[in-house]
Amino acid sequence: MNLKIDGLSFSFGQRRVLKDISLEVSDGEFVGLMGPNGSGKTTMLRCLTRFLPSESRAVLVDMKPLHTLTDREVASIFAVVPQSSSTDFPFTGRDIVSMGRLPHMRSRLSGTRKGDLDAVQNALDITGAAHLADRAFFQLSGGERQRIVIARALAQEPAALLLDEPTVYLDISGQLDMMDLIKRLNKEKSLTIFAVLHDINLAARYCDRIALLNQGRLEIIGSPSEVLTPEMIQSVYGVEVAVRRDPFTSSIYVMPRTISTSVARHGTRVHLLCGGGSGGPLMKTLFDNGYSVSTGVLNVLDSDYEIANELHIPVVAEVPFAQISDEAHMENLRLLNEASFVIVSPFPVGPGNFKNLEAAENALVMGKRVVVIMPSDAGAIDFVGGKATTFVKNLISRGAYKVSTVEEALGSIRS
Amino acid sequence: MVGSTAQEQSGQDGQSLRTGRRRPVLVLSGLCAVLAATLFVAILVGYRGPIGPSVSDHMSFGQAIDGIFGSTSDSWTFWDVRIPRVALAGLIGAGLACAGTAMQAVFRNSMADPFIIGVSSGAAVGAASAGLIGLTAVFGVYASPLLAFVCAIITVFVVYKMGTAHGRVYVDTLLLSGVAIASFLGAVVSFLIFIARQQFDQLIGWLLGSLPLVTWTQVGIVALPVIIGVFIIFIYGRELNALLLGEETAHNLGANPESLKQMMLAVSALMTAAAVAFVGIIGFVGLIVPHMMRLIVGADHRILVPASTIFGAIFLIAADTVARTIITGQELPVGIITALCGGPFFLYLLRRSRTGGIS
Incomplete structure (x- = not known):
């Protein structure tokens, strides 16, 4: 799937949240979307899923303008993994994953087909969530729920996964498990990944490219080492950092330095x-x-x-x-x-x-x-x-x- | 613990779930069997005569069978009184339970019921004012139900408008406006009752919900919206599932949450209004039946909707049978029975939702 965004803008009333964003994501790429809070990352994802009514003419999926597609067609191209999912209702894991078949139902009258059951079972197996399938969803831990939600996304048989800070409520091992799973799907199923990520170091480690938003504008897009420079992070996040290279993974990582509060210099x-x-x-x-x-x-x-x-x-x-x-x-x-x-x-x-x-x-x-x-x-x-x-x-x-x-x-x- | 129930049943039946959902089929067939048994008992049990006080002599089983299939003097009791009554009870129970299931999904709140958007309070105003404004002269016995239906729909429309902004339905606002308008209309109803003292008994019977003389015409009028409504809610089961994970998730799965909410609100309102117009406000059916079924079949609306519908019918037929037989020669409003069963059960659910998972 090739995603081409050409001059995407969005406003909440008078406030312009996205300003003329243009970028391309090619098939099988892992692209991270980063930026400070309020820079428009989630808004951008919502424009792609058309949850927000943007000028979707600016978005082309495989050369087709997004606004010409039906809701179900969009749902079979983009599967979304939100920050967290919860419900008080006693759905099982399998119920949740089965919801991923919704965009593929032929008509409301048609029952569950074998293809649906297979897709659900497949998604559960690939994500290693099969053992959670028959447990009540609301009793699962945050990491287990995210795994089920990723399985649901796979059951949608999408061309791309859109993730909105999928690891934000997970502990460190949960974060790494989740990112490893996403990376594996990216590699093995050549699934295109477009993920809002908060953690700079996770992004640097897993992304092929990073797009950095600042106040609704695309500041820069490029490889982690091109984007995550101390100067860029200073200018976008206002934080002094040191950028090093991890000798084990050879990916770069970023360490915060002094928070740039100015100390009164007495000159001694x-x-x-x-x-x-x-x-x-x-x-x-x-x-x-x-x-x-x-x-x-x-x-x-x-x-x-x-x-x-x-x-x-x-x-x-x-x-x-x-x-x-x-x-x-x-x-x-x-x-x-x-x-x-x-x-x-x-x-x-x-x-x-x-x-x-x-x-x-x-x-x-x-x-x-x-x-x-x-x-x-x-x-x-x-x-x-x-x-x-x-x-x-x-x-x-x-x-x-x-x-x-x-x-x-x-x-x-x-x- | 609800969760553990879900876990236990999945533990036993995980395999069958995987290979083709044998358990739901089993549950639904079981419910159908229970429905058949309930119908059988409800039709056979009772006294001669339409309503209690004047006639109260018992009928033997043999006489009853003869009455149904032969042409004895009891045939009329069955074919023109008891069977339509049981049929109407079944339809209303089914309609309320099904609408309740849909409302709980739309509001993503298991404490919602079909009356939450103002149907009952609007209908009550209609029923109470029918006699006062002299409509009975024009429409006869249909004056009260007609006005109840019309007022219910108007009220729902007002509540809906209050909860809608920029073409979007905000369920929180909708819920609050429903509560506010219901309490306002409650005062109006009290006022109307105060004025129309001579109709007091009749109105109280209606407000408590009761199934007095039922005709086949009434059954027909209620059957149409209930059957269509149940069918529509059933085929939107997958979308209702998605809606329960939030409107954004529903959208991302290809369902259109706005039109889904509108459709469900409209269908539920029509069904519920048609149901209450004739028999009055029968509470708790639409609240507790979906709850009970969720404990048994889980939250998947493809199974929950039919299960609730069938069990709603069972529940109200049984409650009505109790209402007309428990006190010899006296008929209780069926709403008292449903509230007597439903109130404590609701409190139990409320307590449990505070102390653990919600069903």
Whole structure:
């Protein structure tokens, strides 16, 4: 089935909910529809099913305009899976699935045909819902109900499944089960999937393409990695995120960063000497407390380096696994010189980054206040045969302030 | 627990359900057999004479059989009094139960009944005012039923208009306007009764629902809308199923919820109005019969509609038989019997819906 939407608009009275949306979904594709609350996702699905009377001339199904089809023809093209289904009436699972045959009845007088029974049984088997068929629908769990509803959708023998946040009321295993089932139907039955999804990471993992709506407009449509960029998510959802790649599934995933509440910046500058992941939490704490932070020298790929980038902190970088060069060291000293405080986090010291400790010594010489964090259980952070430990002790004896936790470090520069 | 009932029956019959629904056929044949037995008993049981007080001598079984098939002096009692009465009771019970099933589906509420859209209150106003405005002079014995029918339909139309906006039927609004208009018309009826004191007995009998002298003409007049109505509701069974999962789901399954609701409201109103016009307001049949059948056959309207229809007939024939025989020489309004059975059962369902699943 080929779905072509060409300039779809919809208004509730004066309020325009969908504005000139154009996109195409080709046969067998898995397309996710995303966007913040109120961006028009559900409205768009309802325009496709014609539950809402849109200008359905804008929608073409296999080149046929949607408005020329009968309700039952539409129902045998699109099967809809809502967020949740419930009824107080004692329908069995099989009763619910049998409802999927409604678009295919020949006339109201014709009885249940063998084809109907087979389609229902088939749908139950494929979705793994056969054991739920004779149980009362209202007694099933949310996940079991969704499974029955997907079976009903299959019994409709549709060309495409339209899903409206099918996992929103499910727990994490239910979410994954449901998405796996949908993906399997997509692959095995080459069923076209068009799904409103809320969870960005589920969408990134399962969708071939993602369409992102924002205030009724189609912001972008493309592969997950094209659509789910930090910039796009920032502009559509107003949330700062980091986008990473999952080493196991090789799909991308998104992690929220600070909710972008602006912290009052008081301008006090702190330079952080860190590395090996030791500086991240401190960087974040300082940042959240309104300090201006700079850091260096960090190797690219070091997680401290990534965090500094995400916080948009000035950072002196060195190529991965390389020794700190003189240029980087000089740059580090320059940043350090602009700061009022210097904090040394308990980073693993090796021959490559020993210069960062020397930078701390320079700071003392420059008359900066230097705080050294030394956790009481600090063991294997010295990879230069005790030289680092001696060096740090020397720093302390020359006036560096010694603390053991991030909180104490924060306290010491406040006083 | 309703759910466990459903589970038990499916546990035993899961196989037959899968291979061709033997159980529903079994239930429906069983109900037909019960109906036949009820008819048999209802026709044979009772006293000579149309209504109790004056004549109250018993008839033996032999005399009864002779009366039906021979041509004794009792033949008239059977063919012109008792059989049409039983037939009308059956038709009205069937019509009310079937309309009740449809209304519960339209309102997606198992507490709905055929009177919820104002049929009974409208009919009551019609019945109460018929004598007052002198229509009896023109239409004779049909004045009261005719006016009851017309007022019922007008009331339903007003309620329907109140519950409709932009061509859509909003069932919540419809339900509330039905309740509001019913209580308003209830006051009107009280007022009419207060004025027309001389017709008090007759009106009370009508308001409680009773099947006094029944003619074959009445049976014919009620049969037409009831049979057509039951047929229409039955063939829309699949759509009613879908409607119970919400209007959007019904739409997504290819049913048109708006025209379905309109059709069901119209058909139920006509059937119910025709039923109450002659015999008055017989309560609870349209409420509890669908409930009881749902406990037995489940919620699938392809089976529920015929089962409720048949059981409605059984229930009202039985109730009427009790009403005319339980007190020697006295005939109770059948509405008292149905309310006596229905009230407690309704409370039981209400309690259970609060504490667990609804049937």
